[in-house]
Amino acid sequence: xxxxxxxxxxxxxxxxxxxxxxxxxxxxxxxxxxxxxxxxxxxxxxxxxxxxxxxxxxxxxxxxxxxxxxxxxxxxxxxxxxxxxxxxxxxxxxxxxxxxxxxxxxxxxxxxxxxxxxxxxxxxxxxxxxxxxxxxxxxxxxxxxxxxxxxxxxxxxxxxxxxxxxxxxxxxxxxxxxxxxxxxxxxxxxxxxxxxxxxxxxxxxxxxxxxxxxxxxxxxxxxxxxxxxxxxxxxxxxxxxxxxxxxxxxxxxxxxxxxxxxxxxxxxxxxxxxxxxxxxxxxxxxxxxxxxxxxxxxxxxxxxxxxxxxxxxxxxxxxxxxxxxxxxxxxx
Ligand code: TYM
Numbered sequence: 529x530x531x532x533x534x535x536x537x538x539x540x541x542x543x544x545x546x547x548x549x550x551x552x553x554x555x556x557x558x559x560x561x562x563x564x565x566x567x568x569x570x571x572x573x574x575x576x577x578x579x580x581x582x583x584x585x586x587x588x589x590x591x592x593x594x595x596x597x598x599x600x601x602x603x604x605x606x607x608x609x610x611x612x613x614x615x616x617x618x619x620x621x622x623x624x625x626x627x628x629x630x631x632x633x634x635x636x637x638x639x640x641x642x643x644x645x646x647x648x649x650x651x652x653x654x655x656x657x658x659x660x661x662x663x664x665x666x667x668x669x670x671x672x673x674x675x676x677x678x679x680x681x682x683x684x685x686x687x688x689x690x691x692x693x694x695x696x697x698x699x700x701x702x703x704x705x706x707x708x709x710x711x712x713x714x715x716x717x718x719x720x721x722x723x724x725x726x727x728x729x730x731x732x733x734x735x736x737x738x739x740x741x742x743x744x745x746x747x748x749x750x751x752x753x754x755x756x757x758x759x760x761x762x763x764x765x766x767x768x769x770x771x772x773x774x775x776x777x778x779x780x781x782x783x784x785x786x787x788x789x790x791x792x793x794x795x796x797x798x799x800x801x802x803x804x805x806x807x808x809x810x811x812x813x814x815x816x817x818x819x820x821x822x823x824x825x826x827x828x829x830x831x832x833x834x835x836x837x838x839x840x841x842x843x844x845x846x847x848x849x850x851x852x853x854x855x856x857x858x859x860x
Pocket of ligand 1: 533534535536537538545546547548549550551568571656657660661669670671672673674675711712713714715716722723724
């Protein structure tokens with residue numbers, strides 16, 4: 529079985545971009561592979577954040593992941609900071625990571641230009657991401673398209689580390705591959721930028737039916753469809769991309785036909801989407817409410833996940849320390 533690793537930041541609500549781009553895929557993969565899924569709180573602190581709400585947001589993200597169907601019986605779900613080997617490997621990998629590659633990362637450049645003072649942690653963000661995956665020697669990483677550059681750098685870091693240190697004992701990191709879903713880039717409701725927690729253009733997975741409809745009603749569609757009588761093009765409509773995540777193939781075909789022939793207006797199309805989305809998400813909200821009522825149970829499940837992850841992480845670190853020539857504490 530291949531080993532799969534992926535992560536999500538607890539920097540806001542779980543939204544349908546995360547869900548269609550990555551998390552829905554995770555739920556399927558957990559029954560086919562050996563999976564680890566991580567709430568990456570240490571990544572979330574690389575930008576200005578509210579310390580007083582971070583632990584609650586971490587629990588909320590875990591609740592969302594369990595509610596959409598991640599099952600601790602099938603996948604290891606844990607919080608990044610509960611396994612300190614992530615930061616240890618991060619440091620060791622920093623020593624083989626070219627600074628120029630970090631400065632070239634588009635996510636770094638985007639985030640850095642929005643800040644008056646840029647912390648070194650933001651620059652090193654992709655190295656911690658490489659450590660997350662390489663710590664478990666995972667080979668498959670299900671992510672949205674925005675993570676591809678980080679994945680390429682991760683492979684480069686693995687190659688450089690292997691070239692420098694593998695000779696000292698035969699241990700090597702595999703080069704991880706990205707796994708993209710069909711909805712690899714869901715746009716926000718503005719139809720302009722990627723749907724993103726920080727841009728406020730999201731539909732939350734746990735939003736109420738009323739909120740879902742209120743958000744969908746004004747959402748951007750095919751920009752060339754100006755009046756109700758104009759035929760539309762589903763291929764360039766973000767609402768149709770979302771239909772593909774929530775509506776049956778028959779409904780998608782009906783929606784596409786009625787759009788192209790101007791049989792329906794955009795609002796008709798959105799009403800069908802809202803109904804399907806609300807029906808799909810009702811059981812998710814219900815499970816989330818039940819989990820939220822028992823936060824100590826969620827914390828215990830996360831602790832158990834971290835304990836399992838740590839066993840694997842320690843095995844890797846023993847090899848990595850040895851290959852890099854660090855003195856074993858036991859030999860001192
Ligand atoms: P994050 O928290 O931004 O997003 C989590 C996952 O959701 C995907 N995603 C999207 N996919 C399609 N359309 C969208 N609008 C959209 N928005 C988000 C992201 O691509 C991601 O897969 N750096 C990562 C977290 C991370 C990680 C890792 C991922 C840390 N360590 C190791 C993989 C492996 C991030 O910021 O995800």
